[in-house]
Amino acid sequence: MSAPSQRYRSSLALLTDFYELTMACAAFRSGAARKEAAFTLSFRDNPYAGGFTVAAGLEDAIDLIEHLRFQPDDLEFLRGQRGADGEPIFDEEFLAALARLELGVDVDGVPEGTVVFPHEPLLRVVGPVMPAMLLESALLSVVNFQTLVATKAARVCLAAQGEPVLEFGLRRAQGLDGALSASRAAYLGGCTATSNTLAGKLWGIPVKGTHAHAWVMIHDDERDAFMAYARALPGNCVFLVDTYGSLDGVRHAIEAGRWLRQNGKELVGIRLDSGDLAWLSVEARRMLDEAGFDTTAILASNELDETIVRSLKDEGARIAVWGVGTRLVTGHGDGALGGVYKLGAVREDPGAPWVRRVKLSEQAAKVNIPGILQVRRVEDGAGRAQADVVYDELLGLPARAVMVDPLDPTRRREVPTGAGADLLVPVFRRGRRVYTPPPLPEVRARAKAQLAKFHGGVKRFVNPHRFPVGLERGLHEVRTQLILEARKAPA
Secondary structure: OOHHHHHOOOOOOOOOOHHHHHHHHHHHHHOHHHOEEEEEEEEOOOHHHOOOEEOOOHHHHHHHHHHOOOOHHHHHHHHOOEOOOOOEOOOHHHHHHHHOOOOOOEEEEOOOOOEEOOOOOOEEEEEEHHHHHHOHHHHHHHHHHHHHHHHHHHHHHHHHOOOOEEEOOHHHOOHHHHHHHHHHHHHHOOOOEEOOHHHHHHHOOOEOOOOOHHHHHOOOOHHHHHHHHHHHOOOOOEEEOOOOOHHHHHHHHHHHHHHHHHOOOOOOEEEEOOOOHHHHHHHHHHHHHHOOOOOOEEEEOOOOOHHHHHHHHHOOOOOOEEEEOHHHHOOOOOOOOOEEEEEEEEEOOOOOOOEEOOOOOOOHHHOOOOOOEEEEEEEOOOOOEEEEEEEEOOOOOOOEEEEEOOOOOOOEEEEEOOOEEEOOEEEEEOOEEOOOOOOHHHHHHHHHHHHHOOOHHHHOOOOOOOOOEEEEHHHHHHHHHHHHHHOOOOO
16 A cells, blocks of 8 residues: 555545536436546646646655546535535435546656746546546645645755755644645655655654644753763754844854764864854854864754845855745645646547547636647657656647747747657556556656756746747647637638
């Protein structure tokens, strides 16, 4: 059993917005349930006004799909739901259909750790209408949040320029599940370790931590606190030095460090958690070096994010390890990724031809891209990413494709599509899993390798370069025609 299944011990079949169940019931009663549909999960904007996004959450999505079954208590809950007329919303025949429901869908997904961009499919679900609709909110919840946090972690790690980033967000995360998901996504995005011990157990993430201010405060003075900790855990001493005064705390840590050295151990580090971190780190580094503790690391925390880390480094801070909590695990700066799950095509039954569907909006960004979507990443001879072409598998992809900007059709570019690979890979076929998620350390390594493929401008925090993403011209033309027809406009 996978790690996420240990976390979710009860049925998650009702982890849906209620309208998904009412739509499924309407489809069952009307006969529309015999149809098949193709849905795409994508997003409209990079988070944090950034130039890239790191895909995450596929492993949990797989686990959710693989184990989703309606249990008797789920059905009993639904049996008790009443409409505005006071009558049961769901009849017994529909509830019986849910009880025997098998998803039977084809799912394709972008492997975790892949760098992705707006308007590209992260997941594609194709199959019977009822299960395809019932998966919407749960998949969005999993993929949206973990992708948001993985992207934030990647940004913080870029700001740290190779120095370790520790995820310290458990106490500030959005609930227990949010904390676990955030720890996993943060490690995927590049963090070195977590303070979340359960996340360490579930996924093998390295865990780090020493003591809090309370440890100092339960002693008569700071010296006693540090010495008591050193005697108890001599091989793991990182002293939090700002309980009363940071530089006095550094002096006391040095005293404890001398005792550790006399007993064959070393002072691993000190942690600054308040005040002017740039100035304090410089002074602390000077004090440690003068005392002979030049290998003792200086850790910093206190509401850090990528902007503050970058600023501290620009100021010459002597910080070697960064503890990032609240602003990482909550995706500070963006409340959500903003992912959407949109219908792109339907057919009457498995043997019938697909009919593309388009949703209109007054906002161009909200008009969906119809079809059975895939995305081809084009690379140069050195493996550097050059462009992404979104195409419809029903139309195919020419050897040289003209890609059209989905928001500005006057922006076009021709690219050779043979020098690259499709991003979506098969995950489920007719409800059976055909993909084994790699171990989390491999996914983390993939994210780092993926980021290395992109020009530095894409990773810039301020006014980042917009990586070229476009619709294959045939797909663009089909979409345009569908929009014109839906608006009853002349072609």
